[in-house]
Amino acid sequence: MTTSPLPGTAVRRAKRRPAAPILFVLPALLLTVIVIAFPLGYTLYQSMTNWVITSPNPPKFIGLANYAELLRDQRAMQSLVRTLLITVCSVSLQMVLGVAMALVMNKHFFGRGLFRTLALFPVVATPVAISLIFVTMMNPQTGVLNHFLTSLGLSAQQWIYAEKSVLPALILVDTWQWTPFVMLIALAGLATLPSEPYEAAKIDGATAWQTFWGITLPMLMPSLFVALLFRAIDTLKLFDTIYAMTQGGPGTASETINLYLYTLSFNYFRMGYASSMVIALLVLVLGITLLLIRARKLAEDRS
Amino acid sequence: MTVTGVRSPAATAARRKTRPHPLMTHLLPLLISAFFIVPIVFVFYWMVSMSFQTQVEISASPPTFWSANPTTEWYSQLMRRMPFLQYTWNSMVVGVSATAIGLAIGLPAAYAIARWKLTSLSTLFLITRITPAISFLIPWYIIAKRLGLGDSLVIITLLHITITLPLIIWIMIGFFEALPTDLEQAATVDGCNAWQSFALIAVPLVKPGIVAAIILAFIQSWNNFLFAAVLGGPGSQTLPVTVYGMLSFEQANWGPLAAAATLVCLPVIVGTIFFQRQLVEGLTAGAMKG
Numbered sequence: 001m002t003t004s005p006l007p008g009t010a011v012r013r014a015k016r017r018p019a020a021p022i023l024f025v026l027p028a029l030l031l032t033v034i035v036i037a038f039p040l041g042y043t044l045y046q047s048m049t050n051w052v053i054t055s056p057n058p059p060k061f062i063g064l065a066n067y068a069e070l071l072r073d074q075r076a077m078q079s080l081v082r083t084l085l086i087t088v089c090s091v092s093l094q095m096v097l098g099v100a101m102a103l104v105m106n107k108h109f110f111g112r113g114l115f116r117t118l119a120l121f122p123v124v125a126t127p128v129a130i131s132l133i134f135v136t137m138m139n140p141q142t143g144v145l146n147h148f149l150t151s152l153g154l155s156a157q158q159w160i161y162a163e164k165s166v167l168p169a170l171i172l173v174d175t176w177q178w179t180p181f182v183m184l185i186a187l188a189g190l191a192t193l194p195s196e197p198y199e200a201a202k203i204d205g206a207t208a209w210q211t212f213w214g215i216t217l218p219m220l221m222p223s224l225f226v227a228l229l230f231r232a233i234d235t236l237k238l239f240d241t242i243y244a245m246t247q248g249g250p251g252t253a254s255e256t257i258n259l260y261l262y263t264l265s266f267n268y269f270r271m272g273y274a275s276s277m278v279i280a281l282l283v284l285v286l287g288i289t290l291l292l293i294r295a296r297k298l299a300e301d302r303s
Numbered sequence: 304m305t306v307t308g309v310r311s312p313a314a315t316a317a318r319r320k321t322r323p324h325p326l327m328t329h330l331l332p333l334l335i336s337a338f339f340i341v342p343i344v345f346v347f348y349w350m351v352s353m354s355f356q357t358q359v360e361i362s363a364s365p366p367t368f369w370s371a372n373p374t375t376e377w378y379s380q381l382m383r384r385m386p387f388l389q390y391t392w393n394s395m396v397v398g399v400s401a402t403a404i405g406l407a408i409g410l411p412a413a414y415a416i417a418r419w420k421l422t423s424l425s426t427l428f429l430i431t432r433i434t435p436a437i438s439f440l441i442p443w444y445i446i447a448k449r450l451g452l453g454d455s456l457v458i459i460t461l462l463h464i465t466i467t468l469p470l471i472i473w474i475m476i477g478f479f480e481a482l483p484t485d486l487e488q489a490a491t492v493d494g495c496n497a498w499q500s501f502a503l504i505a506v507p508l509v510k511p512g513i514v515a516a517i518i519l520a521f522i523q524s525w526n527n528f529l530f531a532a533v534l535g536g537p538g539s540q541t542l543p544v545t546v547y548g549m550l551s552f553e554q555a556n557w558g559p560l561a562a563a564a565t566l567v568c569l570p571v572i573v574g575t576i577f578f579q580r581q582l583v584e585g586l587t588a589g590a591m592k593g
Contacts, residue, residue: 128547
């Protein structure tokens with residue numbers, strides 16, 4: 001805390017700073033510790049044992065061996081690459097489409113209110129339900145998506161049923177569901193923009209394109225960054241959609257870290273090894289979050 | 304949320320002078336938005352439409368867009384073949400309890416963070432939001448097994464609080480920060496303690512925020528699949544798990560699947576229509592403070 005300018009303020013602050021804040025926060029803090037922090041500590045310990053639930057032998061402490069195995073595990077590395085690939089592709093698509101959608105929805109036109117409400121539906125709809133509806137739509141024989149493609153003269157796709165098209169198909173579903181979220185944040189950002197720069201740009205005879213790149217986008221950056229951060233965190237953790245649609249298949253073609261982790265824990269019951277992956281995943285998600293926050297600070301300082 | 308920028312009279316006049324044809328101001332944005340909205344609406348249309356189609360229509364090629372003789376067979380099958388209402392009730396109980404507990408302990412926490420600027424604590428709750436659920440789910444799976452709570456709504460509710468609590472705290476920090484402190488200071492002078500000025504003055508003023516937080520927290524809990532999928536049993540299954548169970552890879556059980564998907568989405572969609580404004584406020588407030 002900063003030092004107080006006047007001794008009187010310090011006294012008043014000391015008086016106004018009783019045990020209250022602690023009491024206000026304590027229940028939430030306790031619950032978080034019990035439900036999340038404590039299990040995480042336990043996981044950290046487990047990650048240094050060779051515990052397998054189905055094994056008759058008691059778990060042994062093996063130090064960092066699990067982490068060494070993790071680095072050599074081809075399947076883990078491939079799942080990491082897939083996780084990052086899905087995140088980068090999904091989030092960039094959602095950012096571009098979401099901003100475009102917000103720019104249009106920011107205009108005053110007939111039917112805008114209805115459209116905005118409809119756009120909220122994917123954000124609130126149950127991911128598992130939506131994913132399974134997409135599974136039926138992506139059926140190579142009877143699915144409606146291939147019907148559209150072929151009637152447009154394009155070739156039918158295997159969608160989630162082929163190794164090369166499964167990741168794009170999942171990215172498509174994630175983008176369908178979350179683009180409106182980016183739109184929403186961008187719309188809220190657009191509503192707060194001042195009008196003066198636009199008037200100046202108009203007088204200078206700037207084109208719509210120039211106004212967008214020169215004024216709207218730079219001023220919208222703080223909102224867009226928040227949308228980016230939230231989408232990146234959620235896509236790195238993405239589970240429901242992939243599990244419901246492909247369970248990581250065909251083969252392991254859509255297995256992300258989260259999926260591999262699930263298989264290790266609940267199919268192979270290798271709790272010790274899975275725990276080391278949990279810690280690695282947590283470090284990864286935290287690391288990327290901190291990196292993004294850092295990047296925003298740097299960008300802010302430069303401007 | 305439809306706040307328009309304040310425009311100077313001169314700019315308004317300039318706009319009026321060069322106002323384009325109504326076809327441009329209405330039709331063009333409408334068409335471009337339709338480009339985004341049609342794919343969104345189509346998936347929901349497809350879900351509902353499929354839930355009323357006969358087996359022959361569902362597996363027909365080319366696909367059926369409009370059922371010639373709609374059937375409610377899949378809905379009645381859901382009710383007959385499984386305790387569907389029980390699972391709906393489970394989802395309801397978990398969602399309501401997790402939201403209520405999240406609110407009861409999250410509201411004071413958010414207030415304290417906003418009033419006493421406890422930035423490091425707010426970061427802690429952000430970490431809770433960032434942590435992949437599976438990382439604390441595995442230990443809880445083991446704990447539940449050991450305690451013999453493998454098939455209980457209590458553990459599932461407890462874990463759902465990890466969804467509702469950070470969300471509520473993050474949304475409410477924004478609303479409490481936006482509140483002017485004058486009223487509470489006056490109350491302090493009048494002899495109110497911190498708890499009283501929180502409960503009697505601040506909370507009533509942030510009611511719109513609380514509504515937003517409740518709706519979003521409940522939706523997030525309602526939609527969650529992973530926790531109940533891992534920890535739920537025959538007695539504690541929630542709706543998303545039931546929907547998932549409709550998909551068997553050997554045979555296309557698509558009619559019941561579409562019916563179950565429609566039923567799980569129905570409450571949140573209806574809620575969205577009714578509480579659209581609060582929902583948008585909550586989503587943006589929660590995100591902006593992140």
